[in-house]
Amino acid sequence: FSTLFLPKLSVLFLVVNTDDGPRALTLEDYLNGNFQYKTFFPYWVSDNEYLHQSAEDDIILYNVEMNYPTTIMTNSTMKQVNASNYVLSSDKYFIALESNYSKVIILIYCLMKFLVSFSILLIVVAIDKCFLVLF
Incomplete structure (x- = not known):
């Protein structure tokens, strides 16, 4: 009884976009550190609603059943108090900012x-x- 070990071959295909639209990510982008991402951490406040910070750092309450976002607080307020975190009250009338x-x-x-x-x-x-x- 013998076991045959075969080397694994990995192939990476890079697609280059030739039009003026968004271009594809290249290996060079990855190696040079040009690739950036933003994490998404929703905070569920009910069975059908969650809070999250938008790309502009606004605090958004999103209703998944109605597919409807509501801006709870703009980024200007967050910047004004140098807030790094937030918590919405259970009645959704108040928001506590952490600074x-x-x-x-x-x-x-x-x-x-x-x-x-x-x-x-x-x-x-x-x-x-x-x-x-x-x-």
Whole structure:
């Protein structure tokens, strides 16, 4: 019983667009870093509606049943407060904007790290005292 190993062959076909419309992506574009993309993260607020940021950074509420977008907030408001994230209230009347969150997270991380280290130290001390009492 023998196994035959065959090399795999990969073929890449690049199509070049010759008209004045949008051109196809080339291997050179990819290798030179000219290819860019934007991620899409919808935030579902109901069974048939989701929020997302448009290419212009507007916050859009999109109804999938009616195929209808509604602009909830424009990018000018987001830029004015330097908002990096948002949350829509359940009644859809209010929106909370998150700004300068990295500093808060760093402080919370440092505080949590201190508290965890401190509580571990207390547990070790308590265990040592128990051993001292037992021995």
